Amino acid sequence: DAKTTQPPSMDCAEGRAANLPCNHSTISGNEYVYWYRQIHSQGPQYIIHGLKNNETNEMASLIITEDRKSSTLILPHATLRDTAVYYCIVRVHTGGFKTIFGAGTRLFVKA
Amino acid sequence: DAGVTQSPTHLIKTRGQQVTLRCSPKSGHDTVSWYQQALGQGPQFIFQYYEEEERQRGNFPDRFSGHQFPNYSSELNVNALLLGDSALYLCASQGPSQLPIGNEQFFGPGTRLTVL
Numbered sequence: 027d028a029k030t031t032q033p034p035s036m037d038c039a040e041g042r043a044a045n046l047p048c049n050h051s052t053i054s055g056n057e058y059v060y061w062y063r064q065i066h067s068q069g070p071q072y073i074i075h076g077l078k079n080n081e082t083n084e085m086a087s088l089i090i091t092e093d094r095k096s097s098t099l100i101l102p103h104a105t106l107r108d109t110a111v112y113y114c115i116v117r118v119h120t121g122g123f124k125t126i127f128g129a130g131t132r133l134f135v136k137a
Numbered sequence: 138d139a140g141v142t143q144s145p146t147h148l149i150k151t152r153g154q155q156v157t158l159r160c161s162p163k164s165g166h167d168t169v170s171w172y173q174q175a176l177g178q179g180p181q182f183i184f185q186y187y188e189e190e191e192r193q194r195g196n197f198p199d200r201f202s203g204h205q206f207p208n209y210s211s212e213l214n215v216n217a218l219l220l221g222d223s224a225l226y227l228c229a230s231q232g233p234s235q236l237p238i239g240n241e242q243f244f245g246p247g248t249r250l251t252v253l
Contacts, residue, residue: 062244067225069229069245069246069247070180071244072241113179124182124185124195125172125180125182125242127172127179127180127181127182128179129179
């Protein structure tokens, strides 16, 4: 079973920030938080990952709470092309890990 | 870099038949994982290959088998197809841990299998 819980769907206005929450209350000390997204009928695309510090890259920012039991993915200026299913995953960072996907959050960006 | 490639893109089979799906990992990647994604659901882990051996396996029956070749490419075989095997089959590759982003999985576009 997935170790994360996410809202099934969210809406966001184009140009506004999209904040996608994720709960992972049973996360282990050696597990990272990863975010992927899947645009319709394509393979999942890696977005960002982090352990305990906030992270930012060209796509998004990841905010992880101090107790690491939840996180938020932030798309700073959402566009229509950001409409997708977003998956929050926790897993170890090295070795033969397997990625366990939940149902994800379906983000609709509206004009 | 072509990224992860999969073939074929679409496939139609009938119940009881056998199917082979193929995956070429991203350049420099040595580990390949396979996932099954039913319509409206998240991908489900099938198994992972590393150094030509199955390293981890998800909750899938023995009808699902795989192989990894010396060039790191991989095949997924499904025997005795059932209607419920209809899904998008995804391949993902990752590189050695010592690479800066070696633990990120890169996914291919998938093979859409329809079983009639």
